[in-house]
């Protein structure tokens with residue numbers, strides 16, 4: 001058996017709010033192979049975002065391990081974590097765009113490609129925005145964009161470092177079905193053409209239906225998996 005590109009073993013996350021324990025993850029074992037397209041489904045509060053944040057090394061588990069490309073994330077120092085985060089394109093549930101920067105500025109901001117000068121960075125940001133259908137909006141700030149357009153900026157930004165992994169938390173949560181279809185078509189194309197390993201959290205059955213694997217979460221556990 002090949003080494004999975006992402007693996008979690010007995011992953012647990014417990015939050016303490018005063019005296020109240022919240023067990024957000026209660027032992028999640030997940031294997032993701034290179035080039036997989038995985039949808040994570042489940043009701044609100046079931047632990048989906050918590051799991052994705054651990055996989056993206058944005059948060060630390062209480063127990064259990066995350067392996068990315070065979071490496072135990074808990075053994076990485078700050079440099080190692082920074083290197084890892086550059087390989088991950090993360091689309092947050094609530095966009096996280098910088099309000100005072102334009103669409104282009106937001107995409108350029110995260111670019112960490114060695115030897116890439118200011119001019120090339122700008123050109124690449126424009127190309128990425130064109131890929132997500134925002135060629136005419138590069139100079140707009142988030143407040144001057146629609147919800148779907150903002151989400152597409154967030155996707156362009158996630159792609160800025162040519163990530164090996166694309167992790168998306170409800171990328172189409174706040175947008176109409178036509179735009180969400182366009183966004184998913186783009187993501188599916190990138191997965192097919194570039195073999196980019198993709199995990200998407202979604203409540204939308206139409207989106208989930210397009211994923212090769214569907215993982216169902218409930219109360220901090222994976223309760224079911226379907227492969228199509």
Ligand SMILES: Nc1ncnc2c1ncn2[C@@H]1O[C@H](COP(=O)(O)OP(=O)(O)OP(=O)(O)O)[C@@H](O)[C@H]1O
Pocket residue numbers: 015016017022023024042043044045046047048049050051093
């Ligand atoms: N920082 C935190 N402190 C305390 N509890 C938290 C924290 N973050 C999440 N939780 C709790 O952990 C549980 C899982 O949260 P999580 O955000 O992973 O759910 P989710 O499946 O992504 O839900 P949604 O579909 O609403 O986004 C929830 O009960 C939530 O209240």
Ligand SMILES: [Mg+2]
Pocket residue numbers: 048049050093169
């Ligand atoms: Mg969530």
